[in-house]
Ligand code: GTP
């Protein structure tokens with residue numbers, strides 16, 4: 001998938017404020033500071049698109065970015081950042097859960113996992129929740145450039161070993177770095193494949 005144009009469309013504080021459209025969308029979720037906004041910018045080759053920050057809790061709304069005038073990338077607030085305060089954390093959780101469960105045109109959720117850390121309880125619980133609610137998701141391991149090759153392989157192996165104690169198979173997984181652009185092509189190819197599938201199915205059911 002070649003991204004020719006990317007532009008900010010709008011921010012919403014709940015699912016009700018999201019664009020009223022049937023256009024496909026692909027959303028990014030994960031702990032605060034895992035690199036959701038940076039990854040969106042990397043995919044779009046546009047560092048000014050989504051706002052990033054070294055301070056966790058930067059993205060607080062559902063942000064829609066219109067791609068090629070045809071579909072959306074969606075940047076979501078992060079979950080589980082302790083210093084955000086209980087009230088805000090709960091507000092973010094409601095926004096996220098509501099969006100993931102009810103957004104009909106969401107084709108795939110990318111759950112971002114920090115490639116430098118062991119599996120975090122909150123990531124595990126969130127993915128289990130996706131499974132229980134039949135929300136299709138893929139995993140993207142982020143910030144790969146901050147590991148050596150050996151560390152990266154070890155971390156991912158440990159995470160997947162733990163997940164496979166609960167699942168029969170892994171969902172699609174990608175390794176990424178917003179810094180080195182690792183994973184860009186694979187992620188965009190995956191989106192393109194899904195995009196075409198969904199369009200073909202829509203055309204079929206319209207006949
Ligand atoms: P919230 O909006 O707070 O939930 O965070 P986020 O998940 O959107 O993270 P964001 O993209 O803002 O990145 C957090 C910090 O990590 C920033 O300082 C980024 O520059 C840095 N960062 C993100 N991805 C990468 C990466 O792949 N490599 C490196 N070296 N730094 C990264």
Ligand code: MG
Nearest residue numbers: 036037058059
């Ligand atoms: Mg962000």
